[in-house]
Amino acid sequence: MTDAWVDLPVHRAWLHREELRLTDFGAAAALPGGGFGWLDGNGRRTADPAVHTWITARMTHVYSLAHLRGVPGAGPLADNGLAALTGRLHDEEHGGWFSRISTAEGVPAGTGKNAYDHAFVILAAASATAAGRTYAEPLLADALDVVGRHFFDAGTGLSVEGYDRDWSSCEDYRGANSNMHLVEAFLAAADATGDTVWRDRALGIAEQLIHRITADNGWRLPEHFSAGWEPVLDYNRDHPADPFRPFGSTVGHWMEWARLLVALDASLGAAAPGWLVEDAERLFSLAVGHGWSVDGAPGFVYTLDWDDRPVVRERMHWVPAEALMAAAALHRRTGDALYEEWYRTLWDYVRRYLIDTDQGSWHHELAPDNTPSATVWQGKPDLYHAYQAVLLPLLPAAPAAASALLGNGVAR
Structure with a gap:
């Protein structure tokens, strides 16, 4: 095979052009008063008055990298984005971040506190800290403190999922998705702060969820x-297309984990256990074997049942984005030409x-x-996966993207 595409000037120029196209598109989501709204398929903010923490945090991360x-x-x-994360999305009374607020009423529209949102607050704050943005460093310290006190369970080495507003009641559900994003967030936090405890916690989550479970x-x-970390394999069988908690196994997460395991391997260096790359390769192989073009058309299906049969056959944009990054x-990491193909x-x-x-x-x-559809996702509310897809292949696997850019680690 000829040179890898990421080494070719034309391919890098193409990625850069797509990067600028994406950042121009997402700018329309910026809201007066801080935060980012939900964009429809034409790039216009929808009539939905809610400001979601996960969208605002992801967009803050993206524009920190773009800066x-x-x-x-x-x-x-x-x-x-930082104005909303330090302002109206933050719960000044009880700490932590609301899942969303209503700009029409100026009050929280979702008062629960969940690990998924908080993972992205950490990621946004870590990237903004590396980018030197005002208020980012204290935001990162606050977010790490909240997650450390409320979500991270030292007994299991994993994160619980959600609480009510005042942290008095923790839901019984436990989820792999939020823990996966905490791995990414913890790696970014370790690089931004220099505190290796976050890297150790990221490794612990990966070891529990991938290498064991x-x-x-x-x-x-x-x-x-369940609350005791027993898999609930029938969860949401009657609502299989949930955008955050679908029934079955989500093929795209196999790829996302593969990417993160390689990042962990690079971040840990000589101390990295050998299973990180081995497990990443296994997950990648299974994902393409069971999820790609399995119903007669190219693309990854959204979910599989436990016999590897497609359940939700729609194709989500974030899945090939994560697959190509992996x-x-x-x-x-391996030099294997299969991955270049x-x-x-x-x-x-x-x-x-x-x-x-x-x-x-x-x-x-x-x-x-x-063909374009909207059964699971409406509109185009998110740049996170697509933007990282055009940037991360140019960066080393570690440190995290913002820290790599701060050190001029990008291939130009």
Whole structure:
């Protein structure tokens, strides 16, 4: 095979062009008073008055990275997200962050506190800290303190899922998704703060959920658990297309975990256990074997049952984004040409089906025939996966993206 695409000047230029297209599209989501709204398929803010913490935090992360990349206007957009994360999305009375607020009424629309949102607050604050944005460092310290006190369970080495507003009641549900995003957030926090405890906690989560629980389930990643961390394999069987808690196993998360395991390996260096890369390769292989083009059309299905049969066959934009990032990371780590082949295949798929050259950004969901649909996701509310897909292949697996950019670690 010829040189890897990420080493070719034209490919890097193409990625950069797509990066600028995405950041221009997302700017329309910025809200007066701070935070980011939900964009429809045409890139206009919807009539929904809610400001979601996860969207605002993800966009703050993206525009912090874009600022470090030298994109004019990205720094103020990151600041707009920070204004909401330190202001109206933050619970001044009890601490932590609301899941969402209503701009129409100026009050919390979702008063529960969940680990998923808090993971992205940490990631946003870590990236904004590296980008030198005002108020980011104290926000990061606050978020790490809240997660350390309320969510992280030292007894299991994992995070609980959710609380009511005053932290008096913790729900029985436990989830792999929020823990996965805490791995990413903890790695970013370790690089931003220099405190290795967050790296150790990220490794502990990965070891429990992947090297033990997933391995014991035939390498089919369970997503939902009881309070005692017993897999609940029938969870949401009657509501299989839930955007955050779908029934079965979510193929895209196999790829996302593969990427994060390689990042952990790079972050730990000589101290990294050998199973990190081995497990990443196994997850990648199973994901393409059971999730790609399994129903007669190219693309990854959203979910599988426990016999590896497709359940929700719609294609989500974030799945090939995570897959191509995993392929790039594994190719760099192992040198295996198979991952370069997948990297190229996945970008060809994204370019043909997902990139919306008319209205901007990427279609967030495709029907099984790869035409745009909206059964699980409405509109285009998020840049996080697509933006990282055009940036992370150019970066080393560690440190985290913002710290790598701060150290000029990008391939130019």
